[in-house]
Amino acid sequence: MIVMKNVLVAVNFDEASNVALRYARSLAKNFGARLHVLHVMENLFLRPMANDPRAIEAGMTRRLLETLSDADRTELNAVPVIRKSDAPAEEIVKYANAEQIDLIVMGTHGRPGMAHLLMGS
Secondary structure, X not given: OOOOOEEEEEOOOOHHHHHHHHHHHXXXXXXXXXXXXXXXXXXXXXXXXXXXXXXXXXXXXXHHHHHOOHHHHHHOOOEEEEEEOOOHHHHXXXXXXXXXXXXXXXXXXXXXXHHHHHHOO
């Protein structure tokens, strides 16, 4: 019997991650698991930019919170998380290990044909 207590979905707000979020919701609901929704944003510290990095982070946080539904919060005890890193894959794994995540759900960009064969999805 498969037991899942924590399901993590990594989102970047594109269509592929929206599909992954829907799938993660379904899995979390079916297994009675808690849903963790993680967005890893680029580490903006020490990067020259016209915008205030704090405003960018606040915007990303707002966007992540808007992504969660009331059902996510009440039924799945959803945990919205923003992390900053220049290595998103490493940050996702680091979070998964720290929070004892049982399953990570991620979207695919769906490369077609030969590109999928050579590079994966």
